[in-house]
Amino acid sequence: MLSRDLLREKPEAVARSLADRGVEGEPVVRWVELDEARRSSIAEVEELKRRRNEASKAIGAIKKSGGDATDEIAEVGTLKSRIEEVETRRAEAEEELEALELSLPNLAKPDVPVGPDEASNRLERTVGEPRRFDFEPEAHWDLGPRLGILDFERGARVAGARFTALFGAGARLERALSQFMLDLHTTEHGYTEVLPPFLINADALVGTGQLPKFEEDLFKVQGTGYYLVPTAEVPLTNLHRGEILEEDELPVRYTAWTPCFRSEAGSYGKDVRGLIRQHQFQKVELVQLTTPETSDRALAELTGHAERVLQLLELPYRVVTLSTGDMGFGAARTHDLEVWLPGQQAYREISSCSDCEAFQARRANLRYRPADGGKPRFVHSLNGSGLAVGRTLVAVLENYQEANGTVTVPQALRPYMGGLERIGG
């Protein structure tokens, strides 16, 4: 949700900023109309309520002294019907206003590149050199099945398209990566490990912005109000929903390993081969709650925490800042990490790190009390993948493959693989 104060004070600026994000029409104009309708009906209904409360008090006093309050009771009756009438108008304006507010994306920070899609993303830095192969590197969808560690056909048999089964060293590698990432973030980056529910309710999804707009991207459990978690960002960010934290509790830093479930509606024909785009994948997520003053720095740090994983695995990658047209709904600034995949001769997204400022905090009513004891303020929330485990597994397989068809286990992972140095062969 955007700040109401900002919408009232600078509606034109908000409209321009939303246009950068591809929001069509005149939602801000409509917002201003609804806000005015809402406020005038509130003023009216509150004045009527004031008179009603006064009359009720008078009735109490009259009855206490044994008098006759017939006239006053009649007056309250009249006021009540008028209150009901105006209250209906207020509720209608409020409902449309809230629906509108929940549908508007966050505004991009001023330095975010403006553009319609990923072509406008800004390259920040490239880290590590893609390795030169003296043979034709295989894509993981060939390499994995050949080594018997990835099985797309059997995954499809028990579930369907976009599901995969991992066997032996493949399953172990997935687990090793997860453990490695969690250990890194908890012991070196100051995150508290959380194991959150994998089924979550609609309120949580509204809090982080997946609902009400992106319901079709989610799996919903039939006959219940639950959804399969699409990213640990949702449960982690919502853990403190509705709370007022103390400033000295900030920053809150949580990391969690969870499976992530996505319907991938609308991505027909995209990344149909391999592990890149699955209905279920595992991810280690990083979430921070900070003061407004520190979220910029926190995003840089959080991005660095995710990068550290790639550095320790010695995988080449680059960092891009997403353009206004490519950013997610709730983000004010997003850095994507893209890892080099030799099998595809391309950099592919492996982490997305975002500062949502107060956008999610407003939705989730997530505040903190300043140390000086002042009024509660909304926190800033940040999240990032640290990293998508399945895609990291792909990157390891493709970057560490050898001419003899085997895969070298990266040094950093060997303690988690029982000392295994090589997969296959």
Place this chain on the structure above:
RNA sequence: GGAGGGGUGGCUGAGUGGUCGAAAGCGGCGGUCUUGAAAACCGUUGAGCCUUCGGGUUCCAUGGGUUCGAAUCCCAUCCCCUCCGCCA
């Protein structure tokens, strides 16, 4: 699944129809005392919304209802706890 109990402010916990946004304690903040701190004592301390900035209004799990008037009575829903059954 069956039976029962309960959801009140940052926390504990009173309050069963009117002046209750709500006792008391703890915690927080300010002060007295002290070289300093602790203790003690005094004062203060919820959040949202509207505002002509005087004030008004709403909130005691959530949503309805009864009543001139609801934290308090009724209904539904959600959540938590205890016991029984089942179960990893």
